Amino acid sequence: MANFGNQVQFQKYRTMQNPDPHRLPVVYEEWERKARDVLEDGPYYYVAGGAGGGKTMNSNLNAFNQWHLVPRMLRDVEERDLTVNLFGETYNYPVLHAPIGVQSIIHEEGDLGSARACAEMGIPFIASSASTEPMETIADEMGEAPKWFQLYWNKNPDVTASFLERAESSGYSAIVVTLDTHTLAWREYDLKNVYLPFLMGEGVGNYMSDPAFRAKLEKSPEEDPLSATMQWTELFGNPGLTWDDLSFLREHTSLPILLKGILHPDDAKLAMEHGVDGIIVSNHGGRQVDGAISALDALPQVMDVVQDKLPVLMDSGIRRGSDILKAMALGAKAVLVGRPCMYGLAAAGEEGVHEVLQNMLADMDLTMGLAGVKSVHELTPSHLEEYQ
Ligand SMILES: Cc1cc2nc3c(=O)[nH]c(=O)nc-3n(C[C@H](O)[C@H](O)[C@H](O)COP(=O)(O)O)c2cc1C
Numbered sequence: 001m002a003n004f005g006n007q008v009q010f011q012k013y014r015t016m017q018n019p020d021p022h023r024l025p026v027v028y029e030e031w032e033r034k035a036r037d038v039l040e041d042g043p044y045y046y047v048a049g050g051a052g053g054g055k056t057m058n059s060n061l062n063a064f065n066q067w068h069l070v071p072r073m074l075r076d077v078e079e080r081d082l083t084v085n086l087f088g089e090t091y092n093y094p095v096l097h098a099p100i101g102v103q104s105i106i107h108e109e110g111d112l113g114s115a116r117a118c119a120e121m122g123i124p125f126i127a128s129s130a131s132t133e134p135m136e137t138i139a140d141e142m143g144e145a146p147k148w149f150q151l152y153w154n155k156n157p158d159v160t161a162s163f164l165e166r167a168e169s170s171g172y173s174a175i176v177v178t179l180d181t182h183t184l185a186w187r188e189y190d191l192k193n194v195y196l197p198f199l200m201g202e203g204v205g206n207y208m209s210d211p212a213f214r215a216k217l218e219k220s221p222e223e224d225p226l227s228a229t230m231q232w233t234e235l236f237g238n239p240g241l242t243w244d245d246l247s248f249l250r251e252h253t254s255l256p257i258l259l260k261g262i263l264h265p266d267d268a269k270l271a272m273e274h275g276v277d278g279i280i281v282s283n284h285g286g287r288q289v290d291g292a293i294s295a296l297d298a299l300p301q302v303m304d305v306v307q308d309k310l311p312v313l314m315d316s317g318i319r320r321g322s323d324i325l326k327a328m329a330l331g332a333k334a335v336l337v338g339r340p341c342m343y344g345l346a347a348a349g350e351e352g353v354h355e356v357l358q359n360m361l362a363d364m365d366l367t368m369g370l371a372g373v374k375s376v377h378e379l380t381p382s383h384l385e386e387y388q
C-alpha cells in the first residue's frame with residue numbers, strides 16, 4: 001500500500017479531471033486568509049493574536065528557520081512509519097490536536113466539529129477545560145477514538161477534583177495540566193476589541209455543568225447566568241499554586257499527567273522530581289509571556305535534562321510537515337497543532353480541520369521520506385544543521 005503522503009497527494013492531483021471551484025485551500029497561508037475573511041475582528045484576533053507586541057508569537061515561527069534538515073540518500077524509505085507510542089497506546093501519527101478553548105466563537109460546529117475530525121483520523125483530541133461543550137458531550141461524539149483532557153487548575157479544589165474524575169470516567173486517557181495560563185496575559189487586540197468570550201457564556205460548558213461548581217452558586221446558571229459567569233471569573237485561574245501542590249492531582253486521577261508550558265530546564269527537572277508522566281514544551285503560542293523564549297529554542301535544553309526518562313511533546317509554531325520533523329529531530333515524541341486547526345475550523349468546520357491535519361501529515365510523510373528517514377523514531381539531531 002502506498003504511504004499516507006503519496007495517497008493524499010495523488011488524490012489531489014486526480015481531481016484535475018473534474019476541478020471543484022469551491023475546493024479547500026492547500027497553501028497554509030490561504031487557510032489563514034480564509035479565516036480572516038469569515039471571522040469578525042473579535043474572534044479572529046482572539047485566535048490569531050498574541051500577548052503584548054506578538055514578539056514570542058513571531059519567534060515561535062522564526063525558530064524553525066534556524067534549523068535545516070540535511071537529507072540523506074539511498075536509505076530504502078519505501079515503507080514509512082509515522083506511528084508513535086505514548087503511555088502504552090499506539091497512535092497513527094506523531095500529532096495531537098492542541099487544547100483550544102471557546103471553539104464555538106470560531107464555527108458553529110465548534111469543539112464537536114474538531115473532535116469528529118480528529119476521531120476520523122485517530123488523532124488524539126485534547127479537550128480544553130474551557131470548551132463550550134461539556135467534556136462528556138465531546139467524549140460521546142468521539143466514541144472510542146483517542147482523547148485527552150486539558151485541565152485548567154482552578155481555585156476550588158472540589159471543582160478541580162471533579163474535573164479530573166469526570167475526565168477519567170468519560171473515557172479520556174491522559175491529563176494535560178496547563179501551567180502557563182493562571183491569568184490571561186495582556187492581549188492588546190482583545191483589549192482593543194473589548195472581546196472576552198467567557199463574558200458571553202462561551203467556553204464555560206465544563207463549569208456550568210459541574211456539580212461542585214453549581215453547589216457554590218446561590219442560583220443555578222440557568223436562572224442567573226450573569227452571577228454564574230462572575231463566579232467563573234473568580235475561580236478560573238490559581239496563581240498561588242506551587243510544585244508541592246502537584247500531589248493533589250495524583251490523588252485524584254490514575255491517568256498519566258503531563259505538564260504543559262514548561263520552558264526552563266530546571267522546571268523540567270522539577271517535573272521529573274515530582275513524578276509527572278510527561279512534559280509539553282510550549283509557550284502557549286506566544287499568547288502569555290511576550291518576549292518569552294520560543295518553544296523550539298527551549299526544547300534542546302529541556303531534552304538535555306529529561307533525555308529519554310519521560311516523553312517530551314512540544315507545541316507553538318507547528319505550521320507545516322517539516323516543522324514536525326524538526327521538533328522530533330530535536331527530541332519531541334509528538335507535537336500539538338493549534339492555530340492551523342482553528343483556521344481550518346473557521347473556513348470549513350469539521351471538514352476544514354480534517355483537511356488541515358491531513359495536508360500537514362501528508363507533507364510531513366513525503367518530506368520525511370525525501371530526507372531519507374524511514375520512521376519517525378529514527379529522527380535525531382544528526383538530521384539537522386543549525387544555521388549560524
Ligand atoms: C484560541 C486559542 C485558545 C487556546 N485555548 C487553550 C486552552 O484552553 N488550554 C490550553 O492549554 N491551551 C490553549 N491554547 C494554546 C494551545 O493549546 C497551544 O499551546 C498553542 O495554540 C500553540 O501555538 P500555535 O497554535 O501558534 O502553534 C489556546 C490557543 C489558541 C490559539
Ligand SMILES: O=C(O)C(=O)c1ccccc1
Pocket residue numbers: 100101102130181203284287
Ligand atoms: O486563550 C487562551 O489562550 C486560553 O488558553 C484560554 C484561557 C481560558 C479560557 C479559554 C482559553
